[in-house]
Amino acid sequence: MADPRFYESARPLSVPEIESLSGASFEGLAPDGVSANDVAPVGEMRSGALSYADGRPSSAVAGAIVLTKPDFAEQFREAGCIVGVTNNPRAAYARTAGHIFAERPLASGEASIDPSAIIHPGAFIAAGASIGANAVIEPNAVIGPGVEIGEGALIRANAVISFATIGARTEIGSCTVVGKTGFAIVLGAEQRIKVPHFGRAIIGSDASIGASCSIDRGVFGDTEIGDNCQIDNFCQIAHNVQIGSGTVMAAFAGISGSTKIGRDCLFAGRCATTDNITIGNNVVLLADSAAMYDIPDGEKWGGSPAMPARNFLKQLTQMRRLAGIKGAQGKKARRD
Incomplete structure (x- = not known):
């Protein structure tokens, strides 16, 4: 429902x-x-x-x-x-x-705002929203109908939150959009049809979402980001993604729809995943990795497509050796 x-x-x-x-x-x-x-x-x-x-x-x-x-x-x-x-x-x-x-339409009306919350000028709080104690909503932020902002949460300027609940003491960065529809479309022969979304975006407590991120809500169920997750600037989290508590993602991460990511993972810069894969707990992805297969608990992977880091680094070393041999042969040929 x-x-x-x-x-x-x-x-x-x-x-x-x-x-x-x-x-x-x-x-x-x-x-x-x-x-x-x-x-x-x-x-x-x-x-x-x-x-x-x-x-x-x-x-x-x-x-x-x-x-x-x-x-x-x-x-x-x-x-x-x-x-x-x-x-x-x-x-x-x-x-x-x-x-x-x-x-529900974005309309003004009665909202539940704790007296200790700070609502800066220009912020818009829609009807039915709930703002917890000591929460701060900075200028020009938009809080949609029914949205719940937890105690002590900080919503930075120009953020847009809809179809979502935000946990206690969580920070949402400037210009970040939480709860929009995802990129679920039907590629028909005659037209592109967008699939309606009826899920939510759920962000836990003590999390940090950077500036200019996009977190889509679910199609049927929820997109969930666990407690104490740290998401850097310019990250995209697609519909129905599940991210376990304590996971950290550096800038430009792109997580495709219905991907499941475990607890305490570490994604270096510019990491991406394909959709519908499962990444275990305590996994490390090296910078520029593209995960296209399930990854077991506790492993370190790198490359595109990603593979166990030892294999990736071995492959990289071999490629450098080949390039060095080719360069030396080229210099010899020019001398001859």
């Missing part, structure tokens, strides 16, 4: 409405009166919620409304799902889900 602090229920969608919006065909098999009043990822489907699936079901729930490909439709029907058939389930979902929930 979308968090009601940030999203409001637009209205349930009947099966004919879903069919019209999505372009999927329910082939007349949906019972009368069925409607979707929620959204859910396919792994957490539930009765009355709209999901999409690009593959065969690992689990299915009777009464769930699923948009899926023709090859898998019958398997979902056998499990009791109400099935819409389409060649592009993700695009069909993207065209439909935003009609079930809507983002």
Whole structure:
């Protein structure tokens, strides 16, 4: 269920409405009166919620409304799902889900602000936001509807916080944006369709997020950054990323969607990851590394694509030797 602090229920969608919006065909098999009043990822489907699936079901729930490909439709029907058939389930979902929930508008109104909090001139606090004791909101910062700012937190000038909770004593740097939609798009043949986001961005206590960073909220679930994480300037954290407590990232880190990063990791400058990988606890990534595979606990990796550091450094040494031999041969050839 979308968090009601940030999203409001637009209205349930009947099966004919879903069919019209999505372009999927329910082939007349949906019972009368069925409607979707929620959204859910396919792994957490539930009765009355709209999901999409690009593959065969690992689990299915009777009464769930699923948009899926023709090859898998019958398997979902056998499990009791109400099935819409389409060649592009993700695009069909993207065209439909935003009609079930809507983002709460950025509007002024009553907010909960502790008397000890300091709100500088020009800061905007939206209706329904909550500002904790001794928190500081600097000039021109924007705090969106329903956002929670913890006790003693510091929101620097021009930061924009939406669809998020910020822990106690956490600092958000100037011009950083927390809680915006991620780069989840469907690459259709005729148009690009943005997938609606109904998750949140959750940042723990005693964390520090640098200036000009971007932290996306989740598509269904949450993007989470744990307690005592230290994120440098100009870092990008994509939707549904999970970062364990105590992890440190130097400038220009780029973490792709649904990546899971453990506790107490250290990312040197300009590190990046591909999406949907798992990086263990106490992992070190050398500067300019591009992690494209799961990394076990306690390892040090480097290179692009990243590999265990001993292999990367060995490879680098061999390349330098080859370059040196080539250079010496070139000088000999010119003398001859």
